[in-house]
Amino acid sequence: MSAEAARFLLDGRRLPYEPGDTVAIAILRSGEHPRTGGTLCLAGDCGNCVAEVDGIAYVRTCQTPARPDLDVRRHPADGAPAWYDATPDPPEIEVRREEADLAVIGAGRSGTAAAAEAKRAGRQVTLLDAAQGAEVVAVYAGPTLIVRAPEGMLHIRASEIVVATGAAEIHPVCPGSGLAGLLTARAAQKAHAAGLNLGSAVSIGPAPEEVPCTALAGELVRFQGEGRVSAVVIRQDGEERTTSCDTVILNLGRSPRDILSRMADDLPVSVVGSAAEPFPLPPAPTEGIVCPCIGTGVDDLEGVWKRGFNELELVKRASLSGTGTCQGSACLPHVRAWIAARSGKIPEPFTARPASRQITLGEAGADVYLDAFRRTPLHDEHLAEGAQMDRFGGWWRPWNYGDHLAEYQAVREAVSLGDVSTLGKFVVAGADAVEFLQRLYPTDVSTIRVGRSRYALLLNERGHVIDDGMICREADDRFVLTFTTGGAGNAEMWMRDWMETWGLSVLLLDRTMSLAAINVTGPRAAELLGRVGLIDPPRFLQHVHSELAGMPVHVMRLSFTGEASFELHHPVDRSAELWRTLLAEGADLGIRPHGLQALFALRLEKGHVIIGMDTEMDTTPRRLGMDWAVNMEKADFIGREALARTAALPDRRRLVGLTMDGAAPTEGSPIASKGTVIGHVTSSFTSPTLGHAVMLGWLKRSPFPNEVEVDGRRASVAEPPFYDPEGLRARA
Amino acid sequence: MRAPEPLPALRVVAAPEALDELVVPDDHPTLRLAPDELLVIGSASVQVVGENLVVDEAGFVGWWLTPDEVREQVVPHVDWPLPTARPALAQGLVAGVPAKLWLAEDRALLLCAAAYAPELEERL
Numbered sequence: 001m002s003a004e005a006a007r008f009l010l011d012g013r014r015l016p017y018e019p020g021d022t023v024a025i026a027i028l029r030s031g032e033h034p035r036t037g038g039t040l041c042l043a044g045d046c047g048n049c050v051a052e053v054d055g056i057a058y059v060r061t062c063q064t065p066a067r068p069d070l071d072v073r074r075h076p077a078d079g080a081p082a083w084y085d086a087t088p089d090p091p092e093i094e095v096r097r098e099e100a101d102l103a104v105i106g107a108g109r110s111g112t113a114a115a116a117e118a119k120r121a122g123r124q125v126t127l128l129d130a131a132q133g134a135e136v137v138a139v140y141a142g143p144t145l146i147v148r149a150p151e152g153m154l155h156i157r158a159s160e161i162v163v164a165t166g167a168a169e170i171h172p173v174c175p176g177s178g179l180a181g182l183l184t185a186r187a188a189q190k191a192h193a194a195g196l197n198l199g200s201a202v203s204i205g206p207a208p209e210e211v212p213c214t215a216l217a218g219e220l221v222r223f224q225g226e227g228r229v230s231a232v233v234i235r236q237d238g239e240e241r242t243t244s245c246d247t248v249i250l251n252l253g254r255s256p257r258d259i260l261s262r263m264a265d266d267l268p269v270s271v272v273g274s275a276a277e278p279f280p281l282p283p284a285p286t287e288g289i290v291c292p293c294i295g296t297g298v299d300d301l302e303g304v305w306k307r308g309f310n311e312l313e314l315v316k317r318a319s320l321s322g323t324g325t326c327q328g329s330a331c332l333p334h335v336r337a338w339i340a341a342r343s344g345k346i347p348e349p350f351t352a353r354p355a356s357r358q359i360t361l362g363e364a365g366a367d368v369y370l371d372a373f374r375r376t377p378l379h380d381e382h383l384a385e386g387a388q389m390d391r392f393g394g395w396w397r398p399w400n401y402g403d404h405l406a407e408y409q410a411v412r413e414a415v416s417l418g419d420v421s422t423l424g425k426f427v428v429a430g431a432d433a434v435e436f437l438q439r440l441y442p443t444d445v446s447t448i449r450v451g452r453s454r455y456a457l458l459l460n461e462r463g464h465v466i467d468d469g470m471i472c473r474e475a476d477d478r479f480v481l482t483f484t485t486g487g488a489g490n491a492e493m494w495m496r497d498w499m500e501t502w503g504l505s506v507l508l509l510d511r512t513m514s515l516a517a518i519n520v521t522g523p524r525a526a527e528l529l530g531r532v533g534l535i536d537p538p539r540f541l542q543h544v545h546s547e548l549a550g551m552p553v554h555v556m557r558l559s560f561t562g563e564a565s566f567e568l569h570h571p572v573d574r575s576a577e578l579w580r581t582l583l584a585e586g587a588d589l590g591i592r593p594h595g596l597q598a599l600f601a602l603r604l605e606k607g608h609v610i611i612g613m614d615t616e617m618d619t620t621p622r623r624l625g626m627d628w629a630v631n632m633e634k635a636d637f638i639g640r641e642a643l644a645r646t647a648a649l650p651d652r653r654r655l656v657g658l659t660m661d662g663a664a665p666t667e668g669s670p671i672a673s674k675g676t677v678i679g680h681v682t683s684s685f686t687s688p689t690l691g692h693a694v695m696l697g698w699l700k701r702s703p704f705p706n707e708v709e710v711d712g713r714r715a716s717v718a719e720p721p722f723y724d725p726e727g728l729r730a731r732a
Numbered sequence: 733m734r735a736p737e738p739l740p741a742l743r744v745v746a747a748p749e750a751l752d753e754l755v756v757p758d759d760h761p762t763l764r765l766a767p768d769e770l771l772v773i774g775s776a777s778v779q780v781v782g783e784n785l786v787v788d789e790a791g792f793v794g795w796w797l798t799p800d801e802v803r804e805q806v807v808p809h810v811d812w813p814l815p816t817a818r819p820a821l822a823q824g825l826v827a828g829v830p831a832k833l834w835l836a837e838d839r840a841l842l843l844c845a846a847a848y849a850p851e852l853e854e855r856l
Contacts, residue, residue: 097808144811157813369828369855374847395847430783507768507785509745513845514791572846573738573790 008070015072018195023061023072024049025194033180034061036077037227038292039250039330042187044130045168045257047293047325050075050358057081058325058358063130094152095367100126103145103158105136105260110273111164118162126156138354139263148359153366160268163261167274170252171292171330172204173285176223178292185251188213199246202232206251213249222288223248254279255333262352281333284341291331293324301338312339312347327356376421377516377575385593393486395422398595405688407594411561411602412689414590415522417582418599420567421575424469424488425511426495429478432504437471437479440498442621442630442637448473453541453556457621457629458483458491459639463646465619467491468611472543472556480543480554480569484611488512498638515554516575520582521565523732524589529555529566531585537566540731549581559730561602562723601685604694607657607720614655614682614696620646623653652702655682657694657720658710662686664693665711671697672709681710687722694722733805733856736793736849739841742772746784754778761834761841763821773834773841794843802840805856806833827855 007014010027017026024034024042034040038048042062052073053059058081061072075081104115107129115127128134128147134154138146143161147154169184171177183191183198185208191198192211201213204220218236223229231244256279261271289297296319304318312335315321321335322328328335332349340346355364374395382389387398398419401407410416428437437445443456453472460466467487472480483491492510499506520529526537532549538557545554554569570578583591594602600610609615609624620643621630630643658671664684671679678701686693695715699705706717724730744751748767756762756772763771771789772778780786797806807814809827815835822833829852831844844852 097811099813155811157811369825372829372848372851374845375850377846379850427785427787429785505783507745507783509743509769509785509787511787511791513847514743514787514789571788571790 006068008066008068008072010072011074017066021066021194023051023053023064023066023070025062025191025196026066027061027072028191029194029196033228035074037178037180037182039171039177039182039184040187041169041171041184042190043168043184045326045329046171047330050325052081056360060357090362093362093366095155096149096152097155097157098126100124100156100158102126102160102162103128103156104162104164105129105145106164106166106273106275107132108164108166108273110166110275111162114162114164114272126158128156135357136260137357137359139260139267139269140354141267143264143267143269146354148357148363153363155367161264161270163258163269163271163275164273165257165260165275167254167277167279168257168329169250169254170282170333172220172223172250172252172288173282173290173298173334174220174222174288176225176229177288179223179225179229180227181225181229181245181247182223183247183249185211185249188247188249198249200244201247201249202243202245203249203251204232204234205253208249208251211249213247214243216243219283220250220252252282255281255329257329258349259327259329259352259356262349263354263356265351279333281337281340281346284337285334290334290338291319291321291324291328293326293330294320296321296331298338301335305342310343312336312350315339316350322350325358327352374422374513376419377572378419378421378518378579381576381579382419382593387593387595390596392596393422393484394489395485397422397485398593400595400597401593404595404597404601407592407598408601408688410590410592411522411563411594411598413523415520415524415528415586416591416598417579417586417593418519418521418561418595419517419579419593420519421516421572422485423512423517424481424483424485424491425515425517425569426481426483426492427478427509427511428481428495428506429475429509430504430506431477432506433477433479436499436502436504436506437481438634439502439637440495441471442634442639442643443471444631444634445471445473445479450475451538451542451544453543453558455558455629457626458487458494459621459630459637459643461638461642462618463620463639463642464617465611465615465621465624466494468609470556470558486612514572515569516572516578517567517569518575518579518582519560519565519567521559521561521594522563523729524586525564525566528582528586528589528591532581534566540564549578551578553578559727560606560608561599562606562721563602563729564732565730600683601687604683604685604696605687605689605721605723607696607722609655609696610683616698619655620651622647622651624655650702652700654699654702654704655696656699656704657718657722658697658708658715659690659695659718659722660693660710660713660715662693662713664695665713669711671699671715673701673705673707676701678705678708690722694720696720733795733853736795736844736853738790738846739773739792739794739843740775741789741792742776742778742786743789744770744772744778744780744784744786746770746780747782750780750782750784754780761819761836763832763834765821765823765832791845791847792843793846793849794841797840797842799838799840802833802835802842806840806842809856827852829855 034049044063049061050058101124103126115125135148145156207215218234221233224231256275309318382398390399441456458467469482543556556567559565664686669681670677679698681697684695761773819836834841
């Protein structure tokens, strides 16, 4: 290696290094410290040598081989390293997956022995060691090991894991522990072996072999110096003695390096060698910084203890000790000793959380996939119509087709198609189907006749609305239920939970992704359906099975838009065919598809709520003005008890309709009364039909006013529906 | 990954013990999706004892794969262990997409709801 090549950049200047140097050793060789100070272990245990390396912060420089092209920048003395803009084109981090019968972490004496013994027993063994490029950073259930390797991340599923990671050295806790010139015993040996001049060195505890130094007897009191240690104060026989020095070597004992095993509660993980040794704790600290990564001092521990955080896990959370770069390697023995001195009992080490090492977001997210969003069978049809697609409730859905007002008008004046394939669709059948649904819903399901349907709310035990949809009775013991797009998954879990709880004879079939659904809506909807074979369309809230355009279709007559509407539920593999046929047959009727933007406006004019958009987590039917959907005469249903108990209580919340002149305010706008905010708008639309803005919004202060201010303008509380209040158009 | 094939099937919901007793022709892969739910791939007819729901199912699509294709194209995208018995059904995320993997000695079927298929096809 040429003299010119043997340099790397440290804070923008070129620093020489020797072959075999780590970055930390090279920095020490130059007489500096990788940070501003603090005891160095040079073993990857502590956080006192971390720096930014090639743009990645918190890299342990003692584990980073020096090389000519490195760009090392020390972290600021106070605070965190600066954030950088994301790399425009970050390299993709590969993930390799392997399986192992036994994974041994640590290739030291005990790890090698454990691996050899297992191999002799005929087991397939994977031996991992950070020094050999395989740094285990996490143990998850499985058990699965997450390993950082030079070529990327390695995910190993192992039947059994052996942790043989050895022991870390105890760091000092006393005033002056943040100075430079402090090394653990093993770090001193490494530094000496690398040819570093330690100057006048003294050791606290036994002097490490082969390192020239003077061992001092006594109890460590403090370090002295400006930036770098110049003297150490020892107490012996009650007297303090100060010794001048250039380097202090700390040989204060060891603690098990067992962080990976502490991530693995209830997993087949065993610990061997020094990592399993019950080393004695250091003396309880009385002064100084306990956690050098966070800066937690003994006085901070005192403070949280006085506030009642009298248990290790709580002390950790309240003081943040053990939550920094080294995850407790430096501070945990001291915190345990400190608690033991106060409580008289040595606490078990705290649970460790992945990752044990600073990993990049790229490494953490490698091979992690984004949520998959479903596409309806009409996805390509929407794109062909120029739809602007967006994600709603786990699906890609058309927001509009370029002109949401034209789509709105098509529904109000002619006929339009909406893709409602995303609705939850379930079949419930069986001898106890009626009993099951009676308990599930607040409506009296027994009074729904075969061939009829009913809108229903779904409540939880607290009487809060969790979803809504239709109940269609197909036979005495068979029903089709629909739920909202975003709520279908939860609704299924809800039903299955209760099926199991009640032990009723009920069958449940999820058809959400098996059936597509097209909503044919508008004053000319029936006319269009007549052209494709629906000679005798069902009346409002009736449903029939029929054949349309040559395919089996379940036709449900209902209305969310306020116009006559027919939901056509049909097999997904024939949906595009039906869609095209309807568009072709309706061409002279002024047909055009509508997206969600128009649908939200249409239903708002009718005052129909959208669960999750207009409702909150604790919305009751009363707060929605939907007591009519609850039959309290029924003996029991989920939520009945809560509704009965709260019925007589005052309620200061109400979802109301609002109207105002001019353009609709933004959804979410505050609602004020006499200058005080009393609620917010959940839905809003400037209605071309009505000539003014319509809204739904929450009032959360009683008595409920009739006039409010929204967006600095006057708005009036008005009873929905705003459009066709008698519902004549929907029933036409 | 190539485009998936439609997978016409029969979906059967019944009491677990009734499904345990169900006789399905040998040439139809039978996937026990849940204790009370069965998916029979292909056009088949079944006689189920007791209360049941039997419907023609068009909501799944799939890829017939060789064992080598499973190893090369599917395994790198799952973080769960493949079952070792044959035939076997595994259900979970493949490349982050909910999917099912039916494994026989000489072939395998990777299937998912048609609604997820474009996403899975793109990711494999």
